[in-house]
Amino acid sequence: MTEAPAYDTTSFVDLIDAFRDLQETLCLVAPPPAATLELTAAVADVTKRLKEFEAPEGHRVARDREMGSDVHPMLVKYEATDTSDTSLAGTVTFNHAHMGGGGAVHGGVIPMLFDDLLGMFVSRRGQPNSRTAFLNVNYRSVTPVLRALRVDARIEKIEGRKTFVTGTISDGYLVCAEAEALFVRLLPGQP
Numbered sequence: 001m002t003e004a005p006a007y008d009t010t011s012f013v014d015l016i017d018a019f020r021d022l023q024e025t026l027c028l029v030a031p032p033p034a035a036t037l038e039l040t041a042a043v044a045d046v047t048k049r050l051k052e053f054e055a056p057e058g059h060r061v062a063r064d065r066e067m068g069s070d071v072h073p074m075l076v077k078y079e080a081t082d083t084s085d086t087s088l089a090g091t092v093t094f095n096h097a098h099m100g101g102g103g104a105v106h107g108g109v110i111p112m113l114f115d116d117l118l119g120m121f122v123s124r125r126g127q128p129n130s131r132t133a134f135l136n137v138n139y140r141s142v143t144p145v146l147r148a149l150r151v152d153a154r155i156e157k158i159e160g161r162k163t164f165v166t167g168t169i170s171d172g173y174l175v176c177a178e179a180e181a182l183f184v185r186l187l188p189g190q191p
């Protein structure tokens with residue numbers, strides 16, 4: 001495969017942010033049928049325009065490994081503020097699109113954040129090209145939406161191809177969720 005050309009992701013990050021805004025807004029509205037029909041056509045039109053720019057694997061911006069969740073519409077955006085070789089601290093704010101019920105984050109969204117956060121951290125500071133072997137999540141207290149929460153990750157140990165890592169999401173001193181995961185480095189040629 002040829003090397004992907006240098007690409008300025010700034011405007012694409014804005015597009016993804018606009019998409020996230022759309023996702024959240026969809027979770028907040030009750031439009032009448034006529035408006036829904038009109039809006040469906042408008043969204044379909046945007047999708048049609050985007051399809052003009054389809055690119056082969058390796059050239060798609062959403063898979064830009066350096067940019068991570070900033071350029072991927074499905075992933076939860078977080079900010080890493082403090083990293084060392086074995087630890088990471090940062091922040092995440094879940095929105096209405098991530099809500100399960102009663103102001104709490106959906107129980108499936110939390111493992112997705114952990115898989116991405118811990119996987120990215122392992123790739124950068126542990127062993128690149130690793131895959132999640134297990135990810136165990138404990139929900140210790142309700143994870144609230146619309147609040148800046150703290151995220152932490154720590155590489156506990158590396159044994160051969162295996163990187164053991166833990167993570168937490170906290171609201172002040174209250175632990176909302178914690179995770180334990182194993183990432184296994186792929187062997188050359190391993191699919």
Ligand SMILES: CCCCCCCCCCCCCCCC(=O)SCCNC(=O)CCNC(=O)[C@H](O)C(C)(C)COP(=O)(O)OP(=O)(O)OC[C@H]1O[C@@H](n2cnc3c(N)ncnc32)[C@H](O)[C@@H]1OP(=O)(O)O
Nearest residue numbers: 065066115116119120123124131132133134160162182184
């Ligand atoms: C500058 C840098 C830029 C950075 C930019 C980064 C970009 C990067 C972004 C990535 C950020 C997103 C990260 C998402 C990551 C996914 O979400 S990956 C998708 C979800 N995971 C999967 O689909 C994995 C499916 N499973 C598999 O592919 C294989 O089972 C695995 C995990 C590769 C392991 O298989 P294998 O290679 O054949 O390994 P195997 O020989 O069975 O086991 C190796 C060792 O691990 C142990 N092990 C394997 N599985 C388990 C298990 N489930 N439990 C306990 N032990 C296990 C074995 O016991 C063995 O231990 P030892 O005997 O060596 O002590």
